[in-house]
Amino acid sequence: xxxxxxxxxxxxxxxxxxxxxxxxxxxxxxxxxxxxxxxxxxxxxxxxxxxxxxxxxxxxxxxxxxxxxxxxxxxxxxxxxxxxxxxxxxxxxxxxxxxxxxxxxxxxxxxxxxxxxxxxxxxxxxxxxxxxxxxxxxxxxxxxxxxxxxxxxxxxxxxxxxxxxxxxxxxxxxxxxxxxxxxxxxxxxxxxxxxxxxxxxxxxxxxxxxxxxxxxxxxxxxxxxxxxxxxxxxxxxxxxxxxxxxxxxxxxxxxxxxxxxxxxxxxxxxxxxxxxxxxxxxxxxxxxxxxxxxxxxxxxxxxxxxxxxxxxxxxxxxxxxxxxxxxxx
Numbered sequence: 001x002x003x004x005x006x007x008x009x010x011x012x013x014x015x016x017x018x019x020x021x022x023x024x025x026x027x028x029x030x031x032x033x034x035x036x037x038x039x040x041x042x043x044x045x046x047x048x049x050x051x052x053x054x055x056x057x058x059x060x061x062x063x064x065x066x067x068x069x070x071x072x073x074x075x076x077x078x079x080x081x082x083x084x085x086x087x088x089x090x091x092x093x094x095x096x097x098x099x100x101x102x103x104x105x106x107x108x109x110x111x112x113x114x115x116x117x118x119x120x121x122x123x124x125x126x127x128x129x130x131x132x133x134x135x136x137x138x139x140x141x142x143x144x145x146x147x148x149x150x151x152x153x154x155x156x157x158x159x160x161x162x163x164x165x166x167x168x169x170x171x172x173x174x175x176x177x178x179x180x181x182x183x184x185x186x187x188x189x190x191x192x193x194x195x196x197x198x199x200x201x202x203x204x205x206x207x208x209x210x211x212x213x214x215x216x217x218x219x220x221x222x223x224x225x226x227x228x229x230x231x232x233x234x235x236x237x238x239x240x241x242x243x244x245x246x247x248x249x250x251x252x253x254x255x256x257x258x259x260x261x262x263x264x265x266x267x268x269x270x271x272x273x274x275x276x277x278x279x280x281x282x283x284x285x286x287x288x289x290x291x292x293x294x295x296x297x298x299x300x301x302x303x304x305x306x307x308x309x310x311x312x313x314x315x316x317x318x319x320x321x322x323x324x325x326x327x328x329x
Contacts, residue, residue: 069272069305073225077270077309080198080223083171084266087149087188088313090168092137094129095119095154119152119184126203129153129185134259136185138315140231142253146191146214147231147264151317153186171200172220189219191229196300198223198268227301228269230287234312235260263314272305284308 100114121127129136129152140147153175155164171188175181187203193216201219233255237246247262248254255261267287278295284306286292294306 066274066276066305069274069276070307073270073272073305073307076223076225077268077307080268081266081309081311083222084190084311085313087171088138088264089316090151090186091149091315092131092134092317093151094131094317095152116152116154119154121182121184123182127181127183127185134257134261137258137317138261138264139258140233140252140255142251144191144214145229145231145252146189147266148187148189150185150187153183170202171222172202174202189214192226196224196226197221198226198229223268223270225271225273225304226268227271227306228267228287228308230267232265232267233261234263234265236262261315263312265310265312267308267310269306269308271301271307274305275303276305278303278305 095116097114097116098111100112115131117131119129129150131137136150138147138149151168153166153168155166158165158167168186170186171190175183175186183203185203189201190198191214192198193214195216197216198221199214199219200222201214232249232251234247234249235255237248249265269284269286280293280295282294283291284294285308287308287310292306294304297304297306
């Protein structure tokens with residue numbers, strides 16, 4: 001019996017003393033899933049992060065839109081003021097003739113020169129220019145507000161052509177040298193229509209007579225989103241003490257003699273194209289000096305940024321020199 005017990009143990013241990021019985025597999029530990037509370041907390045944290053990110057994005061977009069809107073308004077105003085300055089600084093200018101013909105000079109070292117104060121157009125008297133008519137250099141109306149600028153059109157030598165060409169252009173880039181008109185006067189008329197557009201027309205549009213009652217579709221739009229357009233004229237008082245001139249600022253209705261206009265003040269109020277949140281008391285100063293609350297505006301100007309621009313342009317043309325003492329015409 002003892003030998004049988006040993007043999008049984010040896011059989012169970014195997015040839016190398018290893019246990020031949022199948023080892024018992026360990027039971028896996030119990031696995032627990034995410035509870036409902038943990039899932040809700042995770043979703044809440046995620047939504048909170050998304051809400052903060054969206055709020056930051058909206059604020060960033062609002063600031064970017066406001067800055068872009070302000071930049072666009074300033075660019076439009078800069079273009080308009082450059083255009084006004086280009087035209088006004090030529091108002092009343094005349095041709096300097098370097099070879100007036102049989103002019104006699106007292107010194108052989110002085111070349112005879114002369115300003116041509118009058119130029120007749122063959123096809124239409126409206127195309128003519130005369131320095132004896134100050135209103136042909138600058139004029140305007142108070143209601144509606146219009147500004148008309150004129151100056152002598154003349155040719156001069158250029159490098160791009162064998163013949164003399166005219167480089168004088170109005171606000172529309174004309175008149176062109178096409179041979180259909182014999183313009184001796186370049187004209188630009190500005191006004192604000194009912195669609196908040198600053199428009200410009202030359203002498204042919206819309207009427208053969210200036211000044212004219214402008215319409216919404218006359219001329220060409222050069223600026224949009226214009227809330228206000230005002231023009232004032234700086235007049236020299238001819239009764240003041242010599243050497244101490246007095247300058248008065250008036251509208252077109254207060255100008256009795258256009259030859260006394262020494263400078264022109266142009267005021268524009270432009271508004272943006274993007275709606276923004278404007279708290280009460282967001283004011284801008286209008287052309288007449290009054291404060292306007294932008295949060296109370298309606299229509300196309302509601303919730304829009306408004307900016308006012310004002311520039312004074314001196315009439316430096318040789319055509320008006322000595323004419324300020326002329327009697328009213």
